[in-house]
Amino acid sequence: MRLVIALFLALCAQPVLAQAPATVAAPATVTPQATAVLQAAVNSVIRPAMVDFKNRSSGLVSAMTALCTVPSPGALMIAKGQFRQTALAYGRIEPIRIGPLMEDNRAERVLFWPDRRGIALRQVQAILAESDETATDPNTLRDKSVAVQGLGALEYVLFGTDALVLQGPEGAFRCRYGKAIATSIARVAQELAVGWYDPDGIVQHLTSPNPANADYRTETEALEELVGILSHGVEAARDQRLRPFLAQGDAAAKPKQALFWRSGLTMPMLRANLEGLRDLLLRSGVGKLVGTRDIGLENSIAFEFRNAGRALEIVTLPVEAAVEDEKQAFALNYLLLVTQSLQGMIGEQLSGAMGLSVGFSALDGDGG
Amino acid sequence: MWQRRAFLKAAGAGFAASLLPRQALALERNELVFASAVQTRAGGYGAVLLGERGDVIASIDLPDRGHDITFSRAAGRGVVFARQPGTFAVVFDPAGQAAPITLTSPEGRHFYGHGVFSPDGKLLYATESDFEAAQGVIGVYDATGDYKRIAEYPTYGTGPHELLLMPDGKTLVIANGGIETHPDFGKAELNLQTMDPSVVFVDAGSGALVGQLRLEAGLHQLSIRHMAIDIRGRVWFGCQYKGAPSASPQLVGYATLDGDIQLVELPPDTLRDLRNYVGSVAVSADGETVAISSPGGNLLVAIDVAGGKPVLVETLRSGCGLAADNAGFVATSGLGDMIGLAGAERQARKFDFAFDNHMLRVG
Numbered sequence: 001m002r003l004v005i006a007l008f009l010a011l012c013a014q015p016v017l018a019q020a021p022a023t024v025a026a027p028a029t030v031t032p033q034a035t036a037v038l039q040a041a042v043n044s045v046i047r048p049a050m051v052d053f054k055n056r057s058s059g060l061v062s063a064m065t066a067l068c069t070v071p072s073p074g075a076l077m078i079a080k081g082q083f084r085q086t087a088l089a090y091g092r093i094e095p096i097r098i099g100p101l102m103e104d105n106r107a108e109r110v111l112f113w114p115d116r117r118g119i120a121l122r123q124v125q126a127i128l129a130e131s132d133e134t135a136t137d138p139n140t141l142r143d144k145s146v147a148v149q150g151l152g153a154l155e156y157v158l159f160g161t162d163a164l165v166l167q168g169p170e171g172a173f174r175c176r177y178g179k180a181i182a183t184s185i186a187r188v189a190q191e192l193a194v195g196w197y198d199p200d201g202i203v204q205h206l207t208s209p210n211p212a213n214a215d216y217r218t219e220t221e222a223l224e225e226l227v228g229i230l231s232h233g234v235e236a237a238r239d240q241r242l243r244p245f246l247a248q249g250d251a252a253a254k255p256k257q258a259l260f261w262r263s264g265l266t267m268p269m270l271r272a273n274l275e276g277l278r279d280l281l282l283r284s285g286v287g288k289l290v291g292t293r294d295i296g297l298e299n300s301i302a303f304e305f306r307n308a309g310r311a312l313e314i315v316t317l318p319v320e321a322a323v324e325d326e327k328q329a330f331a332l333n334y335l336l337l338v339t340q341s342l343q344g345m346i347g348e349q350l351s352g353a354m355g356l357s358v359g360f361s362a363l364d365g366d367g368g
Numbered sequence: 369m370w371q372r373r374a375f376l377k378a379a380g381a382g383f384a385a386s387l388l389p390r391q392a393l394a395l396e397r398n399e400l401v402f403a404s405a406v407q408t409r410a411g412g413y414g415a416v417l418l419g420e421r422g423d424v425i426a427s428i429d430l431p432d433r434g435h436d437i438t439f440s441r442a443a444g445r446g447v448v449f450a451r452q453p454g455t456f457a458v459v460f461d462p463a464g465q466a467a468p469i470t471l472t473s474p475e476g477r478h479f480y481g482h483g484v485f486s487p488d489g490k491l492l493y494a495t496e497s498d499f500e501a502a503q504g505v506i507g508v509y510d511a512t513g514d515y516k517r518i519a520e521y522p523t524y525g526t527g528p529h530e531l532l533l534m535p536d537g538k539t540l541v542i543a544n545g546g547i548e549t550h551p552d553f554g555k556a557e558l559n560l561q562t563m564d565p566s567v568v569f570v571d572a573g574s575g576a577l578v579g580q581l582r583l584e585a586g587l588h589q590l591s592i593r594h595m596a597i598d599i600r601g602r603v604w605f606g607c608q609y610k611g612a613p614s615a616s617p618q619l620v621g622y623a624t625l626d627g628d629i630q631l632v633e634l635p636p637d638t639l640r641d642l643r644n645y646v647g648s649v650a651v652s653a654d655g656e657t658v659a660i661s662s663p664g665g666n667l668l669v670a671i672d673v674a675g676g677k678p679v680l681v682e683t684l685r686s687g688c689g690l691a692a693d694n695a696g697f698v699a700t701s702g703l704g705d706m707i708g709l710a711g712a713e714r715q716a717r718k719f720d721f722a723f724d725n726h727m728l729r730v731g
Binding site: 098099102103104105108114115116145146214215220235236238239240243244257344348357 | 411550552553554555556558560561612613614616640663685686702703722
């Protein structure tokens with residue numbers, strides 16, 4: 001990489017005297033517009049998505065119970081379908097990495113990812129090879145590595161090597177382990193829903209920021225959290241779900257580094273992530289909290305989300321084949337650009353138009 | 369902070385002799401000079417040298433986001449490091465006489481945003497990641513010529529962040545944050561369950577491990593990241609907690625070369641407002657006060673190193689950068705503010721660029 005660096009006298013960066021230090025003003029007052037946005041985010045998007053995940057995961061437990069009770073190809077097919085529904089329901093809430101999802105390692109319990117060293121695969125295979133009965137009880141499974149108690153582990157149980165044993169009695173242990181995983185996921189889903197409906201919990205703090213709160217003291221902090229979810233969400237979708245398996249420079253594509261390649265859910269999961277984020281943006285109306293000069297920004301972001309949706313529709317093959325297909329690989333690379341653009345539009349433009357500091361030092365940390 | 373204290377003596381005549389007229393004039397007028405990585409309003413990245421009165425003495429463009437800057441009077445050079453997982457560092461001449469040199473991290477390594485010169489200015493040490501092995505390393509560069517990378521030491525941990533030179537001039541201290549990342553997965557933190565942060569002392573000449581200090585086992589998710597050294601030679605560090613947000617462990621402590629490591633007790637309200645995140649740490653010119661910042665909590669705290677108690681708590685939106693001035697500290701923010709803190713008589717100023725996380729006093 002050859003970098004051209006120019007040292008110059010900064011004529012364009014003259015300081016101006018501030019009227020007053022930019023210290024935090026207290027007490028906070030919350031405008032009705034911001035309150036409406038925060039309430040809509042919670043009531044129209046986050047809470048329904050949490051309930052949906054809870055319901056889907058209950059369905060998954062039922063399907064696994066049925067499969068274990070009377071194993072058959074049909075029962076396995078239904079269990080796989082319920083896995084898909086549960087995973088995609090989680091995909092819509094996965095970016096909402098605040099409050100209940102960040103407690104008690106819940107995010108990692110539901111989906112341990114990225115797993116660069118293949119820890120989950122090794123540990124799940126060990127459980128299956130040794131018929132480790134402590135993995136079939138949700139209470140003892142909970143004490144094991146988070147990598148063996150979530151969606152990644154269950155995907156291997158249902159779709160991995162030798163998964164067809166689940167169609168008959170010889171798959172009894174594998175099925176009991178799968179059922180315990182489903183039960184664990186459903187427990188977390190229940191805890192998430194309870195957390196988001198707790199009258200004294202995160203919703204109260206997020207929608208009524210107050211200096212007495214430990215988490216959200218001001219309207220600005222609450223809105224930064226909301227815009228931060230959007231900005232970091234598209235960044236994570238790109239960096240953790242797309243880029244890891246695409247060919248880059250001289251490096252070949254690594255389709256087995258894609259999430260859920262066994263179940264063919266790589267792209268549907270990415271779609272669920274992006275649709276969840278789009279809904280949070282548009283249904284909360286957060287893009288409207290800008291001055292007249294930036295009023296078109298929300299539309300531009302929505303347009304870019306539609307571009308992402310169109311690119312996702314082009315990728316119809318399993319990732320292993322898609323990365324080898326010229327048109328679909330092009331669409332995948334185009335998605336990289338679109339998600340990059342979305343991050344800039346949300347994390348920098350929208351954040352800047354709202355007077356927030358999402359994309360920079362406040363919420364972006366030191367790169368850790 | 370051996371080097372930073374040495375800079376005090378470097379102010380003025382030391383390198384003013386070779387300055388371009390405008391830069392020379394600016395330096396002559398200013399007793400203090402500060403440096404910081406910045407983001408411009410248009411979204412570009414760079415680094416700036418600022419005079420005491422807030423005038424921009426010089427600036428440099430960067431290809432991507434920078435992080436910390438280190439400076440050596442002996443070498444007459446500053447270096448701005450890419451923010452992790454960046455692969456560049458730019459060596460610049462504050463006097464504007466020599467063209468900048470861009471270093472690129474070798475294959476399989478990236479920078480971690482921090483570095484330090486040897487006391488004689490002949491070597492540059494930088495924290496880097498051997499990301500395939502998930503091991504921290506220190507890249508050693510020959511600062512007498514073209515900054516060739518001549519050696520590599522282990523940091524004896526994962527995710528090294530800031531490194532400093534101890535007052536003995538021969539021991540490096542490194543904060544191993546403990547967090548594994550890999551460029552394939554962007555900023556994703558890959559090992560939150562198994563983090564193992566530590567403060568490590570390494571012989572600067574050989575890379576040999578002098579000592580490694582860990583907090584108690586229950587605090588393995590407390591990532592030790594930024595440091596500054598007080599008058600007693602104690603290494604003050606600030607942490608970022610990666611466990612449940614509802615937990616609120618202490619975030620500031622100190623380690624010593626003779627093997628002591630402990631956290632200091634900040635009052636619950638102050639701790640709460642730090643939001644489990646300390647963004648930078650600096651020590652005052654007299655070495656008696658340490659300042660820490662939390663950009664997420666919009667909080668700046670000055671602590672008396674003798675008693676380990678806060679002596680001042682100030683708010684600054686998105687405030688993170690900290691550097692000593694003569695009386696107290698200068699603090700900068702992601703919104704372009706620069707204020708004085710803890711006795712620094714300094715008019716608040718606003719710039720039309722955003723300051724990155726760290727501020728360095730270079731003169």
